[in-house]
Amino acid sequence: MTQRQERGRDSGTPAARADRGSIDIDDLPALARGCAVMGAGGGGDPLVGVLMAREAIRQHGPVRLVGLDDLADDGLVMPCGLVGAPTIAIEKLENGGEGGRLADEVEALTGRPVAAIMPFEIGGANGLIPLTWAARQELPYVDADGMGRAFPTMPQMTMNLAGVPSSPCVMADERLNTLVIRAGSVEWTERLLRSSTAAFGGAAVAALYLMDVATARRATVPGSVSRALELGAAMTRAGAAPIDTVVGELAAVELIRGKIIDVERETSGGFVRGSAIIEDAAGEGRLLRLEIQNENLAALEDGEVRACVPDIITVLDARTGEAIVTERLRYGQRVGVIAFPGPQVWRTPAGLAAAGPAAFGLRFPYTPVDTGGLHAS
Amino acid sequence: MTQRQERGRDSGTPAARADRGSIDIDDLPALARGCAVMGAGGGGDPLVGVLMAREAIRQHGPVRLVGLDDLADDGLVMPCGLVGAPTIAIEKLENGGEGGRLADEVEALTGRPVAAIMPFEIGGANGLIPLTWAARQELPYVDADGMGRAFPTMPQMTMNLAGVPSSPCVMADERLNTLVIRAGSVEWTERLLRSSTAAFGGAAVAALYLMDVATARRATVPGSVSRALELGAAMTRAGAAPIDTVVGELAAVELIRGKIIDVERETSGGFVRGSAIIEDAAGEGRLLRLEIQNENLAALEDGEVRACVPDIITVLDARTGEAIVTERLRYGQRVGVIAFPGPQVWRTPAGLAAAGPAAFGLRFPYTPVDTGGLHAS
Structure with a gap:
């Protein structure tokens, strides 16, 4: 009973989508639908992300979606998202300021400004929550991610496969706690991040695999955000x-x-x-x-x-x-x-x-x- | 059947012990004896500390013991020690380099050189392990501590009573993992430190309550190291x-x-x-x-x-x-x-x-x- 069909609209290369435009409140339902399907059931309920992103865009305006080719080679990309059990994330809505604190800490650690924010996983709420932070910090949102889906652990990111160090990894919660992990290996980053997530009550936010744009071009999944948007738009148009x-x-x-x-x-x-x-x-x-x-x-x-x-x-x-x-x-x-x-x-x-x-x-x-x-x- | 006696030699004020001299290998058994008695059974077995400190002093020479009055007001004091269950610390001897990594991280965070190392608790091994780090970094050892004894948790330090922030708290282990905690409260420092200690395998090292010398004068227990040395020396002289x-x-x-x-x-x-x-x-x-x-x-x-x-x-x-x-x-x-x-x-x-x-x-x-x-x- 399986159905096999040709892939639809999602065949463009990043270069073919030079004008990615911006993400506004009206785009959020489609983005949420797409992220949910790409999330393999994980990444947290995107509805949470929609609520947060809507409020942030209302206050700060639409977020510019940029391809990695549109950014300067040496710009600092901050991959980030929610960590922990989605069941807890549903209950434990963060206050919106965590992204700013992640960026502040990243800038203090590296001595460089964050050029753009990237979701470390496109799947589920994690395709939308970093968009909230991009809106609040008025930074562009990178049309790429570190999974092309959702996975439960930090080593399961394309940046790890490409040899990008997972440290420093910055964590924050809604109570103004911040944590910086400098681990000897990605397995230790995962272990310390996981134990701290538990201490934070089961969910927190994190930024890791900090890298410049030139590195991100070879270490990420390009076009993830566009893909989710297009998929969600098609679902919205679909009828019966x-x-x-x-x-x-x-x-x-x-x-x-x-x-x-x-x-x-x-x-x-x-x-x-x-x-x-x-x-x-x-x-x-x-x-x-x-x-x-x-x-x-x-x-x-x-x-x-x-x-x-x-x-x-x-x-x-x-x-x-x-x-x-x-x-x-x-x-x-x-x-x-x-x-x-x-x-x-x-x-x-x-x-x-x-x-x-x-x-x-x-x-x-x-x-x-x-x-x-x-x-x- | 209790015995009550006048206090003995330990009545000097810090000023009365201007010449604290240095701590050499020969002083370690007495220091360990004193720290053990002052530790209320905690702080870890001082024998572990003696072994580590002996090796460090052999390589780097005696450690200068300084009173807080002997240091410049604006010098940075690094309180530090071992955290975790002493039963595990016995098995999990650290490699001696952790103290240097704590100091490196503290200096990077504060932009200031560490002027002196202080044990955050004088009791047990924690009266000796930071001495090891002072030896290796050729920094003076402060004749004071943050407890006057040993206690199991981080809020139980005199620096907390004096209102010194517990953040940033730096942790390290023997595998080159480092963690920086910036918590909203000392209770959160404790919680995150405790969960990370568990992730590190049950024991790690930490520096927290970073402060300048002027603050340390009102926020610590003065003379703790001298007191432990004197007590241990008296025990060594004791006969039957x-x-x-x-x-x-x-x-x-x-x-x-x-x-x-x-x-x-x-x-x-x-x-x-x-x-x-x-x-x-x-x-x-x-x-x-x-x-x-x-x-x-x-x-x-x-x-x-x-x-x-x-x-x-x-x-x-x-x-x-x-x-x-x-x-x-x-x-x-x-x-x-x-x-x-x-x-x-x-x-x-x-x-x-x-x-x-x-x-x-x-x-x-x-x-x-x-x-x-x-x-x-």
Whole structure:
């Protein structure tokens, strides 16, 4: 029952989108829809990001979206976002000033002004929350990210694959606490960031992998923000068959359409872990099981891997086509589950080592999602 | 059965000890003995500190001991020491370079050179480990500390009582990880430091309450290092009655002399917690119970408080008079338990709020140790 379609509008190179324009309040619903689908169920509920970004843009005006080619080589890029369990982030709205404190600390540490703000992950709320900070600081927003999706840990960023140091990593919370981590390795950055996130109450904000624009051009996923905007716009235009629109836009595979009949989920160690089971709507008795760690990690059917990390698995509301983040999965929801390849860098040996099934403790080899020979770039 | 004696040699004011001289390898055993007794069973086993300091002094020469009156008003004082559970610190000997990295980070943060190194707590290993760093960096060692004893948490420092900010707090470990905490309050410094200590594996080093010399003069316990050296020297000279010597030097009360018949102890949340019971050697059936959180917090007999924080309770080996840190208490040890007042600042309302019984969750009021009317300054 899978659908295979040509990729739609998302084939432009960064150079082909020289005029990226700006992001205004009216663009936020589309951006949120796109980020949610690209988030593989993770990155936090984008609605939180929409609320924050709307207020910031209302106060400070639209945010200029810039390609890395539009910035000076030696400009300082600040990748940033929310860290911690999305279930907690929902409750623990930050006050909007954290981004400014991250930038202040980054500028004090480097002695350089921040030239532009980049989301370290485009998926979920993290595609929108740094936009809030860009608005408040009246800085441009980089049309790129460090994942092309959402992943639960800091080593799982393209900047790490490209050898950009994770230190210094700056963290902040809503209580005016700030933390600077200078770790000997990205694993230690992750460990210290994770323990501090727990101490902060389960969620905080962070900036890491500070780099200049020239480095960012080779170390990030270009065009992520445009892609999310375009996908979201297409979803907004879609009529009766919203899931089909998403599948078409992304050249995705529809793994199943049906009802959620079981959800297990717990928040521990700064992560949301669990599983969900979807029963086929066609009444053929098919069951799809999703394994979750903040994001949807794998989709299994009859003991067989239908899709798994680093490919992107997203649960869509059957009626609206909107992505449902993992912390909002509930018994009885009517959904479609889609899968599509993430950025090609995650399918390299280094990418698979960092973010393939084994990196999450899953005991099966990477099985590329079958999209009929079409791959995302 | 308590013994009350006049305080001995430790009555000099800082001004009266203008020539503090230097600390050489030969002084380390005495310093360790003194620090152990003043540590109330906490601060880590001073033997670890002796080994580290010996090696550092061998390489870099004796360390100059200076009073705060001997330093320029605007010099930067770096209070520092080991944080975490002493049981882990015993196993996790740091490499000696951490102190230099703390100082480097402090100098980068403040833009000022470190003028002198001060132990943030004189008790236990923490009276000696910063001496190691002073030796390696060829900086003077301040004859003062932030406790006059050992306490388990960072708010329990005289600098906090004096209103010195705990931020920035710098942490480091032996793996070249460094952390800078800028917290909105000392409670958040403690919380973030404690969670990071756990992430570091249970022990790390830290510098906090950075201040200039003029501030340090009103915010620290003066003469702590000299006091530990003098006490240790007296213990070294003592012959047949080592416990009596300590009691005499400190105008302490001997609470019991006998055998340890029970020890309960666990390491959790970065602390060593537990209790020990000592049975009277005279065969009168008296039992003294010690409550422990890194340090000896309280001594109870027949449900009555004989001594409690912030007064200093120390277990001494009956044969040698040496203090036994809480993590080395064992069934069958022959010991004497003494108690004596710590610095007067801890007996003030603010001092009791920070470090009295209630601050440790003990449900009884502060009961000053009965020393027959004699108080330490």
